[in-house]
Amino acid sequence: MIRLDRYPREIVLRNGAGLVFRPMVPEDVDRLWTFFQSIPPEDKMFFRRDVNRRDVVQGFADALDYERVLPILALEGERVVGDATLHRRKSGWKRRVGVVRVQIAADYRHLGLGTAMVRELRHLGEKASLRYLMAEVIEEQAAAVRAFEKLGFERAAVYPDFVDDRKGEPHNLVVLLYRMSSAVDDMFC
Template sequence: MLAGFPKQVTLQTGTSVTIRPMVKEDAEKLHAFFCRVPRENRLFLRDDVSLREVIDSWAEELDYEKVLPLVAEVDDTIVADATLHRQKFGWTSHVGKVRLVVDVDYRGKGLGMLMVKELIDTARKAGLEILVAEIMGGQASSLSALKRLGFEKEAVFYNYVKDQTGEEHDLVVMMKNLQIEPAMVPF
């Protein structure tokens, strides 16, 4: 799953970015990245990433076969985090879940699309057949980007999840069938 990394990419703005797997030594930089994400955006994340111990536990428990965390770096600063989650055994061992967080200063520049494309390519190489993305309702730009990458809305669970303040939100489940040939996606 690590073949082809690190990878150099260039954003629409001309900025050079390195995409690579997270390593244990990234904990401090990853925590700093998540602390730069606006609080209103962090409310939509599964874990309270403002807590250093959350990031430290991720770093200590790295298992690329279970969760492949990719980070994007510009000048030694992490500007995005994308993860591919999978189960090696059981009835969903052919399914992967994707998650993505992009620094505010790098949104709308193609970085999120590039990161998800890397997860799609890695999932295909790993033999996964389906990718799932779970998005809180109201995140229109995320839903639109996933749709451009071939994900389709499969279900909406109304008032199903609560953000970190306890407010209820809809959960949108989007899926991508990896057995269908990828369409050309303009950047």
């Protein structure tokens, strides 16, 4: 179990704005839904679930289980401006692989928040003794690829025409991997 006593955690962006990071709770459903509505349609096209539907976001809140999906919100007061999730499996062969996803409100981009949230997930992954973090990004999402690479994720594979956007157009999927530092020790144990 990951200890969450570091939250709420205050961070300061490079423009001086103060935000709070904390795990999502069921009562956040409205503010999370409002956040998703503010995400530009071109970014939402690549989301796995249709977050324009209120019932889909309600479903996230109803099914909260931090051992499976740990959502960290970035809040400016009561407003959600970033959402980063760490997805894990409780058992099976991928139980030490965490999948990370991050989205930042359009007016909070290029301030280092995406990087700070990926760094936060990386910290949580270390605490959960994960061996790898994995991010799956559409190749055209240059900012996302760059944000992950900056933090040490490496392109492990590109799957051509692997995923369809909501209009049915195929896109290359880039798989980025980060090997946790604790996993390097594993090799010598």
